[in-house]
Amino acid sequence: xxxxxIQKKMEEGTIKFYSYLKGSFIDFIEIAKGKNMTTKRxxxxxxxxxxxMLISDKWKVLILRDLLxxxxxxxxxxxxxxxxxxxxxxxxxxxxxxxxxxxxxxxxEVPPRVEYSLTEVGESLRPxxxxxxxxGNHYRNEHEF
Amino acid sequence: xxxxxIQKKMEEGTIKFYSYLKGSFIDFIEIAKGKNMTTKRxxxxxxxxxxxMLISDKWKVLILRDLLxxxxxxxxxxxxxxxxxxxxxxxxxxxxxxxxxxxxxxxxEVPPRVEYSLTEVGESLRPxxxxxxxxGNHYRNEHEF
DNA sequence: CAGTATCCGGAGGGATACTG
DNA sequence: CAGTATCCCTCCGGATACTG
Numbered sequence: 001x002x003x004x005x006i007q008k009k010m011e012e013g014t015i016k017f018y019s020y021l022k023g024s025f026i027d028f029i030e031i032a033k034g035k036n037m038t039t040k041r042x043x044x045x046x047x048x049x050x051x052x053m054l055i056s057d058k059w060k061v062l063i064l065r066d067l068l069x070x071x072x073x074x075x076x077x078x079x080x081x082x083x084x085x086x087x088x089x090x091x092x093x094x095x096x097x098x099x100x101x102x103x104x105x106x107x108x109e110v111p112p113r114v115e116y117s118l119t120e121v122g123e124s125l126r127p128x129x130x131x132x133x134x135x136g137n138h139y140r141n142e143h144e145f
Numbered sequence: 146x147x148x149x150x151i152q153k154k155m156e157e158g159t160i161k162f163y164s165y166l167k168g169s170f171i172d173f174i175e176i177a178k179g180k181n182m183t184t185k186r187x188x189x190x191x192x193x194x195x196x197x198m199l200i201s202d203k204w205k206v207l208i209l210r211d212l213l214x215x216x217x218x219x220x221x222x223x224x225x226x227x228x229x230x231x232x233x234x235x236x237x238x239x240x241x242x243x244x245x246x247x248x249x250x251x252x253x254e255v256p257p258r259v260e261y262s263l264t265e266v267g268e269s270l271r272p273x274x275x276x277x278x279x280x281g282n283h284y285r286n287e288h289e290f
Numbered sequence: 291c292a293g294t295a296t297c298c299g300g301a302g303g304g305a306t307a308c309t310g
Numbered sequence: 311c312a313g314t315a316t317c318c319c320t321c322c323g324g325a326t327a328c329t330g
Contacts (some may be wrong), residue, residue, distance in 0.1 A: 043288075047281025048210050048274060054284075056203065058323085065193050074292055085324055086293065111291040112330080124283065128276040129193060135273055136192025139199075139266070143188075203303095219312055230304060235313065256311040257310080 054099050055125065059084055059092045064122065065129055067102065071117040101125070199244050200270065204229055204237045209267065210274055212247065216262040246270070 044050055055061055059081060066072060066080045078089055093116060096102040101122035107113040189195055200206055204226060211217060211225045223234055238261060241247040246267035252258040 043285055046210070047278045047285065048206060050281035050284055051277040052206055056201075056206070058201065061193060061197055061201070065191070078292095087295095087325095088323055090293065091323090106292095109291095110330090112293080114292060121284070121287075125280060128273065128280055131273040131276040132196040133192045135270060136195035138269065139195055140188060140192065142266075223312095231313065232305095232315095233303060236302090251312095254311095255310090257313080259312060 051128070054096075054101065055128075057092060057095070059088065060096060061129065061132070063089075063092060063096065063102075064118070064125055067116060067118045067122065068126055068129060071115050074114050074116065077116055096122070196273070199241075199246065200273075202237060202240070204233065205241060206274065206277070208234075208237060208241065208247075209263070209270055212261060212263045212267065213271055213274060216260050219259050219261065222261055241267070 044053065055064065062081045063077065066077060072080065074089075077093075078084060078086070081089065093102060093104065097104050100119055103117050103119050103122075105115045105117070107115070189198065200209065207226045208222065211222060217225065219234075222238075223229060223231070226234065238247060238249065242249050245264055248262045248264050248267075250260045250262070252260070
């Protein structure tokens with residue numbers, strides 16, 4: 001289910017950090033279980049780090065920003081997020097799906113249609129995005145010239 | 146003052162995105178001026194992207210988290226941030242300094258002492274970090290097992 | 291349309307050694 | 311103590327081609 005190579009790196013004791021910042025949260029939990037560790041201990045003590053674990057990736061915040069306005073198809077999301085390749089967008093969406101932030105609904109039609117929306121957990125990130133929006137606006141006003 | 150290599154890449158027309166997500170904000174402005182562009186146009190229209198521009202980097206949020214509690218010396222910051230190399234921490238701090246988020250105070254002593262603190266602009270990011278803290282705590286409570 | 295598969299360059303991070 | 315200076319190499323992300 002999860003990437004063996006990551007587990008390998010975990011076992012080598014070098015990749016806790018990798019998993020923390022770059023890997024999937026679910027992966028992280030599963031691996032911890034495999035090692036018979038209390039998963040709770042594996043959660044970063046700092047809540048800020050927990051949040052970073054899930055949305056520090058390059059495009060995830062922008063994906064959230066756009067999905068907070070409602071469900072979007074893959075191609076719509078790609079356009080609204082900006083200059084991102086399919087591969088990278090897909091990869092980010094898959095991680096967010098596994099992390100429980102995004103819901104992926106496939107409609108078996110021709111041509112296929114896939115709609116992305118936020119789960120409740122994903123929705124609950126709205127205050128963070130809002131804070132960023134507020135700050136960004138404030139910052140721009142101060143740097144207007 | 147700013148990295149020529151980045152400017153070079155800008156001129157090659159491939160690096161607007163790089164500068165946006167990975168480079169320094171100040172670099173971005175300077176380069177825009179050099180190209181006789183209205184810098185305002187160069188600012189992302191979306192306030193969320195402006196924010197991302199400044200703190201999307203791996204360690205910057207953690208640096209903010211720690212400096213929000215007060216001034217820290219380099220070594221103290223290194224310890225409190227976690228597993229980060231000198232090179233990377235220095236690099237992040239230099240960027241944040243140029244972006245106007247962090248103040249660097251050098252005391253000409255032996256051994257040398259360098260203290261880092263937040264500027265007013267850096268301080269103003271507190272609501273975002275707080276939102277992350279709140280969300281992370283909430284998330285952990287829901288995933289307690 | 292919404293992907294997967296593959297290749298590839300280079301940014302960026304770790305490790306180590308050195309210095310004012 | 312708080313950094314630079316190198317070396318080295320992972321691996322992220324872009325481009326392209328292909329498919330159900």
